[in-house]
Amino acid sequence: MANQSDILASITASLQQAMERKKPLEQTVKFELDSQVRACCLSKPVTYADLLNSIDKLFGKHTSLSIDSIRCVFSRDDALRLPITNDDDLNKVIAIVEAGRATKLNFLLTRKKNYHGSRTKLKISTDDLSSTSDDGQRVEDTGIDSPPPGTIAPQKRRTTVNTTSKSTTSKDGGLFIPELSDEIYSSGGSSIASRESSSSDTSSRRRLATSQLLKRTGTGSTASGSSALSSSSNSSNTSSSSSESFATQCSCSGHHYQSPQTPSNWKLGRQLGQGAFGKVYLCYDVDTGSELAIKQIPIHGLNSESSREVKILECEINIYKQLNHERIVRYHGAARTDDYLQIFMEYMTGGSVREQILNYGALTEQLTKKYVKQIIDGLIYIHKNRFVHRDIKCANILRDISGNIKLGDFGTSRRLIAITNQNQPDSGTIGTAHWTAPEIIQGSIFGRKADIWSLGCTIVEMLTTGPPWQNLQPIAAIFHIATCDKPQYELPENVSNSAREFIDACLTKDYHQRPTSEDLFHHTFLTDIQNHHHHQPQTQSSTSISTNSTSTAF
Numbered sequence: 199m200a201n202q203s204d205i206l207a208s209i210t211a212s213l214q215q216a217m218e219r220k221k222p223l224e225q226t227v228k229f230e231l232d233s234q235v236r237a238c239c240l241s242k243p244v245t246y247a248d249l250l251n252s253i254d255k256l257f258g259k260h261t262s263l264s265i266d267s268i269r270c271v272f273s274r275d276d277a278l279r280l281p282i283t284n285d286d287d288l289n290k291v292i293a294i295v296e297a298g299r300a301t302k303l304n305f306l307l308t309r310k311k312n313y314h315g316s317r318t319k320l321k322i323s324t325d326d327l328s329s330t331s332d333d334g335q336r337v338e339d340t341g342i343d344s345p346p347p348g349t350i351a352p353q354k355r356r357t358t359v360n361t362t363s364k365s366t367t368s369k370d371g372g373l374f375i376p377e378l379s380d381e382i383y384s385s386g387g388s389s390i391a392s393r394e395s396s397s398s399d400t401s402s403r404r405r406l407a408t409s410q411l412l413k414r415t416g417t418g419s420t421a422s423g424s425s426a427l428s429s430s431s432n433s434s435n436t437s438s439s440s441s442e443s444f445a446t447q448c449s450c451s452g453h454h455y456q457s458p459q460t461p462s463n464w465k466l467g468r469q470l471g472q473g474a475f476g477k478v479y480l481c482y483d484v485d486t487g488s489e490l491a492i493k494q495i496p497i498h499g500l501n502s503e504s505s506r507e508v509k510i511l512e513c514e515i516n517i518y519k520q521l522n523h524e525r526i527v528r529y530h531g532a533a534r535t536d537d538y539l540q541i542f543m544e545y546m547t548g549g550s551v552r553e554q555i556l557n558y559g560a561l562t563e564q565l566t567k568k569y570v571k572q573i574i575d576g577l578i579y580i581h582k583n584r585f586v587h588r589d590i591k592c593a594n595i596l597r598d599i600s601g602n603i604k605l606g607d608f609g610t611s612r613r614l615i616a617i618t619n620q621n622q623p624d625s626g627t628i629g630t631a632h633w634t635a636p637e638i639i640q641g642s643i644f645g646r647k648a649d650i651w652s653l654g655c656t657i658v659e660m661l662t663t664g665p666p667w668q669n670l671q672p673i674a675a676i677f678h679i680a681t682c683d684k685p686q687y688e689l690p691e692n693v694s695n696s697a698r699e700f701i702d703a704c705l706t707k708d709y710h711q712r713p714t715s716e717d718l719f720h721h722t723f724l725t726d727i728q729n730h731h732h733h734q735p736q737t738q739s740s741t742s743i744s745t746n747s748t749s750t751a752f
């Protein structure tokens with residue numbers, strides 16, 4: 199016996215050694231500063247001081263002193279950007295990368311607010327840095343226009359259009375993203391690696407996303423019964439067109455909309471609230487006499503890339519107007535002034551469920567059940583229409599006067615993160631990190647079941663006032679989400695078993711095992727709900743935005 203266990207131990211040891219030998223000794227690190235992307239390889243273990251040194255070597259001496267924050271970019275759409283300030287944070291980030299499919303660390307650098315210096319032109323030392331492209335190739339110095347060490351030459355950036363919607367790599371902040379199928383958005387690429395999109399990738403992806411919505415809504419010039427899948431092949435065709443022409447396409451097709459008019463003659467009312475990106479006010483439409491909510495996002499002084507993103511967001515919101523479901527906060531359009539992007543929305547008199555919790559404490563199981571039922575109705579609608587909300591949390595669930603709720607904020611929050619270059623909201627909220635699904639953090643899959651994970655976190659938030667890992671900083675929270683088998687939370691003792699099972703189901707770490715919104719509709723937690731009217735998820739024919747293009751593959 200002793201012999202056998204010795205043999206076993208020695209096999210295990212050799213296996214471990216072999217695995218150790220396979221581990222790369224270097225870590226590829228990419229930085230983006232002032233829209234310039236530069237990369238290098240650092241010897242492991244990488245320290246925070248190594249990052250600062252690399253920044254100075256890649257961008258010029260003392261650049262690290264002008265940096266306000268180093269933010270690690272997680273998730274394929276770049277919307278999860280968390281600041282790292284020390285070795286501990288960095289180690290967590292590396293552990294997340296190693297636990298997932300990512301191989302590179304991707305950092306976004308922002309200058310200190312009072313930084314006015316122009317980009318430093320300094321002699322770059324390459325002493326201990328290997329300059330590499332995205333593909334791990336050395337970047338060659340080609341003369342006058344050559345980039346400093348580590349610069350990713352535009353032509354070297356991966357475009358990934360050959361794999362249909364695997365070209366979903368971008369800094370697309372949109373959280374309301376047309377989903378072709380889970381498989382299609384399942385990429386072999388990593389979240390961090392996928393950040394290596396050029397701005398043309400970004401535009402391409404966005405055009406792909408929106409052109410699909412145009413098709414589905416029948417507003418695009420190519421609206422037809424063709425499947426979303428087949429339309430994905432358009433991505434490569436459209437990738438060379440400019441975002442301006444895309445915007446034109448939207449506005450040109452505007453007259454086809456059977457959706458609310460964007461108010462043109464309106465008065466600003468009292469402030470309803472404030473989010474990370476702007477203030478929300480009551481808005482009186484003088485022409486119709488109706489009251490709406492208007493979110494005003496300051497856009498003055500944005501750089502040209504962000505300004506272009508704002509135009510695209512405006513355009514998208516004008517398309518999202520067509521989403522029409524009793525559990526979705528209706529958009530009434532968007533308009534832009536020199537100073538603000540203004541988003542008109544259905545006015546929800548009750549404010550957010552987050553505010554409800556802050557004012558009155560955790561919700562009862564009965565009320566939670568009612569809300570969850572309504573959220574599921576909304577999710578079934580948006581998932582059937584092949585979208586992913588990507589930002590389900592109590593702050594984005596709004597109440598009407600009768601205590602019913604609707605899903606709000608689709609398509610804006612995450613894109614605004616990209617536009618304003620923010621990492622975490624500074625309005626007292628704790629951002630979105632705690633609600634993010636593990637596969638989004640690890641960049642393995644990009645699909646609708648991410649909303650189911652966030653719903654699980656939202657139910658925990660309803661019952662306990664905070665999501666799982668609520669006591670942790672965002673970076674620690676996503677480390678635990680990505681690396682632990684089960685999220686940590688403690689429900690009140692009186693919470694029923696069926697509620698616990700429902701939450702467990704939502705928080706299934708394996709994406710493929712996680713239930714869909716339709717599966718959850720039939721869960722026992724929800725089936726005994728008391729309703730005045732018979733609850734059935736609205737069928738595709740009565741609720742989908744339009745066209746038969748969405749009826750396949752689901």
Ligand SMILES: Nc1ncnc2c1ncn2[C@@H]1O[C@H](COP(=O)(O)OP(=O)(O)OP(=O)(O)O)[C@@H](O)[C@H]1O
Nearest residue numbers: 470471472473474478491543544545546549550593
């Ligand atoms: N359609 C609406 N009707 C009524 N009040 C609204 C509406 N949308 C937002 N509000 C109010 O404005 C507040 C701020 O909303 P906003 O969407 O800007 O930020 P948030 O969702 O709270 O946080 P974040 O900026 O992180 O998304 C909400 O908490 C709510 O009180």
